[in-house]
Amino acid sequence: MLRNKSVKFLDQALRELKNGANIEDVILSLPAKVRPEIAESLRIAESIKALPLQSIPAPEHRRLFLQHTVEKVSRFTLFIQTMQTGYAISAAIVILLVAGTATATERSLPGSPLFGLKKAFEVAQIKIVAHNPASIAQLELSLANQRLTDAQQVFSDQSSNSADKAQAVQELNNQTQLALNQIQQIASSQAVAKDPTIIQNLENLTSKQASLQSQVNPKIAQSAETQNQQALKNIKNLVAVANDQSGTSIPSQKIAQASDIITDISASTITVGKNIFQIDSSTKFVAVNGSALKLSDFYKGDLVTVTGTVSGELNIAQIVTLTKKYVAPVTTTTPPTPNTTDTSTTSPATDNNASSIPETVNQTQNNITGGFILESPTQ
Amino acid sequence: MANSGKNTSDKDIAELVKKAQDGDEYSFSKLYDTYFDRIYSFIYFRVHHKEVAEDLTEDVFIKAWTKIASVNSDSFGGWLYSIAKNKIIDHYRKHREVVDLAEIENVIEADLNIVEEADLKINQKLLLDMIRELTPEQQIIMKLKFLEGLENEEISELISKSIGSIRVVQHRAIQKLQEKFKQKENNLLLNILGVNNVITKSIKPDRSNVKE
Numbered sequence: 001m002l003r004n005k006s007v008k009f010l011d012q013a014l015r016e017l018k019n020g021a022n023i024e025d026v027i028l029s030l031p032a033k034v035r036p037e038i039a040e041s042l043r044i045a046e047s048i049k050a051l052p053l054q055s056i057p058a059p060e061h062r063r064l065f066l067q068h069t070v071e072k073v074s075r076f077t078l079f080i081q082t083m084q085t086g087y088a089i090s091a092a093i094v095i096l097l098v099a100g101t102a103t104a105t106e107r108s109l110p111g112s113p114l115f116g117l118k119k120a121f122e123v124a125q126i127k128i129v130a131h132n133p134a135s136i137a138q139l140e141l142s143l144a145n146q147r148l149t150d151a152q153q154v155f156s157d158q159s160s161n162s163a164d165k166a167q168a169v170q171e172l173n174n175q176t177q178l179a180l181n182q183i184q185q186i187a188s189s190q191a192v193a194k195d196p197t198i199i200q201n202l203e204n205l206t207s208k209q210a211s212l213q214s215q216v217n218p219k220i221a222q223s224a225e226t227q228n229q230q231a232l233k234n235i236k237n238l239v240a241v242a243n244d245q246s247g248t249s250i251p252s253q254k255i256a257q258a259s260d261i262i263t264d265i266s267a268s269t270i271t272v273g274k275n276i277f278q279i280d281s282s283t284k285f286v287a288v289n290g291s292a293l294k295l296s297d298f299y300k301g302d303l304v305t306v307t308g309t310v311s312g313e314l315n316i317a318q319i320v321t322l323t324k325k326y327v328a329p330v331t332t333t334t335p336p337t338p339n340t341t342d343t344s345t346t347s348p349a350t351d352n353n354a355s356s357i358p359e360t361v362n363q364t365q366n367n368i369t370g371g372f373i374l375e376s377p378t379q
Numbered sequence: 380m381a382n383s384g385k386n387t388s389d390k391d392i393a394e395l396v397k398k399a400q401d402g403d404e405y406s407f408s409k410l411y412d413t414y415f416d417r418i419y420s421f422i423y424f425r426v427h428h429k430e431v432a433e434d435l436t437e438d439v440f441i442k443a444w445t446k447i448a449s450v451n452s453d454s455f456g457g458w459l460y461s462i463a464k465n466k467i468i469d470h471y472r473k474h475r476e477v478v479d480l481a482e483i484e485n486v487i488e489a490d491l492n493i494v495e496e497a498d499l500k501i502n503q504k505l506l507l508d509m510i511r512e513l514t515p516e517q518q519i520i521m522k523l524k525f526l527e528g529l530e531n532e533e534i535s536e537l538i539s540k541s542i543g544s545i546r547v548v549q550h551r552a553i554q555k556l557q558e559k560f561k562q563k564e565n566n567l568l569l570n571i572l573g574v575n576n577v578i579t580k581s582i583k584p585d586r587s588n589v590k591e
Contacts (some may be wrong), residue, residue, distance in 0.1 A: 006550060007546050007547055007550040008546075010546075010549070010550050010553065011531070011546045011549070011550075014524075014549075018528075040557055041550075041553045041554070041557065044553050044556050044557055044560065045525060045553060047502075047503075047506055048506065048510070048521060048525040048526065048556075049525045049526070050503075051491075051493050051499075051503055051506065051507065051526065052493065052494045052498070052499070052503075053424075053492050053493060053494065053526060054424075054492050054493070054494055055494075056419075056420055056423050056424075057423075057429040059415070059416070059419045059423075059429070059432065059433050059436065060433055061411075061412075061415055062433070062437055063408065063411060063440075064437040064440070064441055065407065065411065065437075065440045065441045065443070065444040066404065066408075
């Protein structure tokens with residue numbers, strides 16, 4: 001009987017230790033009768049746990065199960081499409097060919113038939129981490145590095161023709177742009193400020209990208225490099241400011257960030273909620289997935305996040321991300337005002353003075369919020 | 380049920396499994412994050428090759444994702460480990476012409492994966508020697524439970540024994556180690572005392588020529 005109890009108490013005590021309890025507390029909580037025996041057993045167990053194991057190299061998390069899903073969907077879509085055109089036998093062959101290609105897809109290069117599938121898989125990966133801008137940025141950067149490796153492989157393969165090379169560079173440029181845009185959005189966060197490898201990684205990526213690009217089209221290479229350098233400069237500025245402010249989790253003076261609807265927009269300023277930001281040639285406009293947009297794509301009522309720096313009394317917008325497009329209410333007759341008006345009034349993002357907001361803006365905002373349910377501002 | 384996640388409770392795991400069974404990729408992705416490193420370590424210690432371990436671990440999660448509907452949400456961890464074990468066995472089968480299942484199981488379970496003995500402290504070497512004197516079954520359970528951090532439920536799935544038997548084997552093994560430890564301590568003490576006697580004898584002054 002006592003033995004059965006010992007087995008039970010030992011198991012229970014080991015479970016508590018595993019859940020982080022202190023060994024002395026666990027021993028004291030045992031009935032006095034079994035305490036000496038279990039205490040000795042626990043010490044032996046702890047000694048075994050403390051035996052040093054061989055080191056394990058850190059693994060790469062590839063999430064290939066997502067690829068499996070994408071392939072499953074692709075196979076199904078392909079099957080339906082082919083059945084619709086009556087080529088059932090061809091479909092069966094294609095399905096057999098596509099089946100079991102997880103690794104082949106992962107290793108496919110621009111120009112290969114499986115490359116589209118690989119990109120679909122990457123989109124699924126981004127969807128999975130879409131709740132966290134920092135994770136999206138990391139993933140976009142890692143995909144840009146993947147695209148660089150793809151392009152390098154295409155360039156080193158003697159059977160590649162100039163069209164393959166041009167496509168590989170184009171894919172690399174697009175992905176690098178997405179990574180730069182996404183990192184700009186989170187550049188003021190402590191995650192980037194505390195991790196210098198992100199900047200080093202970007203510098204390495206853009207320099208190798210420029211080198212490959214120059215082999216395909218030197219003229220475009222120069223303009224792309226200038227654009228990338230400008231984006232890198234913006235990121236470094238934001239990181240430098242965040243570093244200066246280390247110790248404060250929410251930058252309040254030098255970095256301005258606001259998430260709200262656009263209450264006014266012109267060629268030179270964008271007002272987000274009550275915060276006015278200057279727009280200049282370095283301001284980037286992007287969609288939530290990182291793809292590039294233009295100023296003309298933005299309207300009053302759109303839900304956006306603006307990240308910028310504070311210069312004196314002005315906020316300079318570095319990146320404007322479109323979170324949700326304005327949807328006109330069914331009952332309203334007033335369309336959203338396009339970005340044609342100009343305003344010279346500017347104030348820092350920290351200015352909470354409601355009286356500085358023009359009356360017309362408040363009216364417009366009331367109309368706008370009837371069109372969709374506003375999400376809480378993301379921080 | 381086993382709580383295998385670092386900060387994820389049993390209830391959370393069961394919830395995630397249920398959502399994944401409804402086709403929610405995000406929930407499965409959370410399960411992947413929770414278990415990936417543990418399954419990878421489990422496989423790595425049995426194949427000793429980074430890329431192979433990574434590939435097999437990914438295979439485990441692909442299989443888990445495709446068969447998720449068939450698992451009981453309360454025994455997800457143990458189920459993953461048993462998939463991993465089968466993947467390891469398949470891996471060895473593929474790479475050997477003649478396969479003896481017992482031999483494979485021996486390969487994948489016998490090694491304790493401790494660092495080089497030269498790097499161990501004296502008491503750790505002593506403990507390791509004592510573990511190696513346990514029965515094979517006791518050694519496997521000690522290894523899975525204390526060196527690899529598996530829960531009783533996961534071990535139960537893996538070696539097809541009831542949770543009750545695992546508790547009993549674990550208790551007996553620890554008691555045996557305790558006895559052995561005491562025995563070795565006593566021997567050590569006796570040795571020390573023996574050595575001291577010799578030393579005492581050897582340094583005892585020779586008084587034979589001394590007149591009283």
